[in-house]
Amino acid sequence: EIQLQESGPGLVKPSQSLSLTCSVTGYTITSGYDWSWIRKFPGNKMEWMGYISYSGSTNYNPSLKSRISITRDTSKNQFFLQLNSVTTEDTATYYCARYEGPIDYWGQGVMVTVSS
Amino acid sequence: DIQMTQSPASLSASLGETVTIECRASEDIYNGLAWYQQKPGKSPQLLIYNANSLHTGVPSRFSGSGSGTQYSLKINSLQSEDVASYFCQQYYDYPPWTFGGGTKLELK
Numbered sequence: 303e304i305q306l307q308e309s310g311p312g313l314v315k316p317s318q319s320l321s322l323t324c325s326v327t328g329y330t331i332t333s334g335y336d337w338s339w340i341r342k343f344p345g346n347k348m349e350w351m352g353y354i355s356y357s358g359s360t361n362y363n364p365s366l367k368s369r370i371s372i373t374r375d376t377s378k379n380q381f382f383l384q385l386n387s388v389t390t391e392d393t394a395t396y397y398c399a400r401y402e403g404p405i406d407y408w409g410q411g412v413m414v415t416v417s418s
Numbered sequence: 419d420i421q422m423t424q425s426p427a428s429l430s431a432s433l434g435e436t437v438t439i440e441c442r443a444s445e446d447i448y449n450g451l452a453w454y455q456q457k458p459g460k461s462p463q464l465l466i467y468n469a470n471s472l473h474t475g476v477p478s479r480f481s482g483s484g485s486g487t488q489y490s491l492k493i494n495s496l497q498s499e500d501v502a503s504y505f506c507q508q509y510y511d512y513p514p515w516t517f518g519g520g521t522k523l524e525l526k
Contacts, residue, residue, distance in 0.1 A: 346519065347517075404452035404468075404507070
């Protein structure tokens with residue numbers, strides 16, 4: 303069974319960096335698909351943030367391009383999100399997900415609050 | 419970016435009723451549309467892809483239709499376990515993929 307699990311701090315201070323890990327079990331991230339980060343804001347707006355493909359290429363939401371980086375550790379079957387210079391507007395639930403057009407597997411989500 | 423306008427934002431229906439949720443895209447998305455269900459505290463679950471294809475394991479009371487810029491999700495014979503939020507996502511054009519604003523479905 304394919305499972306994705308996010309981990310990382312639930313509280314980040316403004317201007318700092320948000321770093322999250324997605325651990326994948328049941329499927330090797332280099333075998334196929336694109337591995338995405340998506341967030342859901344309070345009020346329910348969803349935003350696709352970006353992905354890293356099975357080959358290691360990345361694609362980011364233009365609205366975040368200057369602040370976001372998605373990387374991976376293939377030896378641990380994990381991929382990572384780093385979002386720099388966060389503000390309170392980055393407070394959201396962050397999901398990692400497997401994308402094949404539609405998104406067929408999602409992690410449980412991790413709530414991140416940006417606050418001093 | 420393609421804008422996805424979803425309606426209604428909230429909906430109250432009775433058990434056994436048929437419910438329809440709609441998404442309108444700001445341009446033609448050529449059936450590149452998915453519908454998801456999300457229950458409180460849970461991750462979203464894929465229901466429909468390619469506008470009208472039922473994902474594996476999804477009950478047949480769920481169906482999707484539409485083309486061009488107009489799409490809909492229909493739930494026949496509403497069950498108590500269908501109480502959830504629903505949202506659409508276009509994946510025809512990216513970056514970025516974009517989502518509808520969601521519909522919260524409650525029991526009357």
